Amino acid sequence: MTTFSKVVERLGGGFPTGAFGRTYRIWRGVADFSSVLTWDDLNTVIGRGRLEPPRLRLHRDGELIPWQRYATAVTTRRNVVWQRIQPSGLHNQLHDGASLVLDAVDELHQPAERLAQALEGVFRGRVQINVYASWTATEGFGTHWDDHDVIVVQLEGAKRWRLYGPTRLNPLHRDTEVPEPPADEPIEEIVLRAGDMLYLPRGWWHAVAATEGRSLHLTCGLQTTTGADLLGWLSDRLRTSETVRAHLPVFASPQEQAAYLELLRKEVADALHDGAIGDFLTTRDVLHARLTTARAQLTDNDQGQVVLVAGGEEWTFASPVRAVLSPLLDGSSLPLGRLAEASGLTVGQVASLVTELVHANVAAVSEP
The missing domain is CATH 2.60.120.650 (Cupin)
Structure with missing residues (x-):
């Protein structure tokens, strides 16, 4: 042994x-x-x-x-x-x-x-x-x-x-x-x-x-994984919801505000189903991202932003994204969770970024 x-x-x-x-x-x-x-x-x-x-x-x-x-x-x-x-x-x-x-x-x-x-x-x-x-x-x-x-x-x-x-x-x-x-x-x-x-x-x-x-x-x-991490991941995941994306009813009547909170409460409760922890861990630790083009280039512009050129297209991202993309330039396949930790972004934000690149056919997501 x-x-x-x-x-x-x-x-x-x-x-x-x-x-x-x-x-x-x-x-x-x-x-x-x-x-x-x-x-x-x-x-x-x-x-x-x-x-x-x-x-x-x-x-x-x-x-x-x-x-x-x-x-x-x-x-x-x-x-x-x-x-x-x-x-x-x-x-x-x-x-x-x-x-x-x-x-x-x-x-x-x-x-x-x-x-x-x-x-x-x-x-x-x-x-x-x-x-x-x-x-x-x-x-x-x-x-x-x-x-x-x-x-x-x-x-x-x-x-x-x-x-x-x-x-x-x-x-x-x-x-x-x-x-x-x-x-x-x-x-x-x-x-x-x-x-x-x-x-x-x-x-x-x-x-x-x-x-x-x-x-x-x-x-x-x-790595410490807490309920705060789960809620952060859940918050990013719920951005697909029209209720979550809607303006807060700041100027609405108390009755309308209560109705909105009830809708929001239900969506959060539904997302926190019994398998939510497993889903969170799978997204963070199992799913891997990699770039599918060998000629991707990463540079900085005058505004301190990160510019990715890959597959004939160009993207401009905030500076923390460099820590997500740099490890992938050599063709490595890395867990989304590790990329999130290195960049200070949430797993949901990294997943959204990678999804955008997948749709452009310059990245792929897989299970190891």
């Missing part, structure tokens, strides 16, 4: 219905995770790429270390400024207790990408994997919480996790309130060793530090 299949097996059973989104869970000795990422792999990834802050960043004692302490600004001949990592400065900071974070290593290292894909198959959502490396027992981030659920995989060394639980249930990235810091002592203190795996729901306060010299672990961030 492969490392990835062992991970999937452990996440099966009663975990999704019993613990997911509710409480933490620990699995001991899941697999030898050295096949996913080693120290040498991390050195290679950092050495090959232009991994400037904040994608690669350092933290110590709950504070973000200014990039100027381990990188220098470089201006290219095209007047593009980027931050070049200085090995000596980086090593000095790590020696002094800094923790290194590298975001989205699944985009840079194939075994990590396969782990992300295995987790996406379980949780039916986008997974991003970040690397955390530390050389001392100094805490990098202090006591904090994440706005998404995580699966933590301990690769090498050991990490002590102090778990405090949530002070606000299901907090969001853009929320109406900020969770209050925990006032009590940890409800649990655990040590993860190589081969162990931890699940932590969003909103759970925690503090982490290495216990025995060097530590290397992966934090697999799970």
Whole structure:
């Protein structure tokens, strides 16, 4: 059994219905995770790429270390400024207790990408994997919480996790309130060793530090899918309705306004049928889009808009659409949900865009 299949097996059973989104869970000795990422792999990834802050960043004692302490600004001949990592400065900071974070290593290292894909198959959502490396027992981030659920995989060394639980249930990235810091002592203190795996729901306060010299672990961030996402998708879907597209009866009588709301209430209730969640997940994660012409071109105009030329036709879109179309230019087939996440648009908006291109015979939608 492969490392990835062992991970999937452990996440099966009663975990999704019993613990997911509710409480933490620990699995001991899941697999030898050295096949996913080693120290040498991390050195290679950092050495090959232009991994400037904040994608690669350092933290110590709950504070973000200014990039100027381990990188220098470089201006290219095209007047593009980027931050070049200085090995000596980086090593000095790590020696002094800094923790290194590298975001989205699944985009840079194939075994990590396969782990992300295995987790996406379980949780039916986008997974991003970040690397955390530390050389001392100094805490990098202090006591904090994440706005998404995580699966933590301990690769090498050991990490002590102090778990405090949530002070606000299901907090969001853009929320109406900020969770209050925990006032009590940890409800649990655990040590993860190589081969162990931890699940932590969003909103759970925690503090982490290495216990025995060097530590290397992966934090697999799970895309948070909430009722707000379902309602956003539903709102886009209901744009086909004449009732939804109609002007709000702002100047109508109270009786006419009540009649309109009754019509609207019925259409929303009908759309929220028992299979609506399944329909939403299918649209987001199963349907893939691809361009069907090999000569599509994407440029920017003077107004900051995106211009697509394909199949002898031209379209002008708002700038966020670049993040939808750029990944498709090489013929790739990608889920609508992933394109929506990359662009900041809703799944419904991406679906409408792709539908327009399908009708022009320059794109296609399919199931993988």
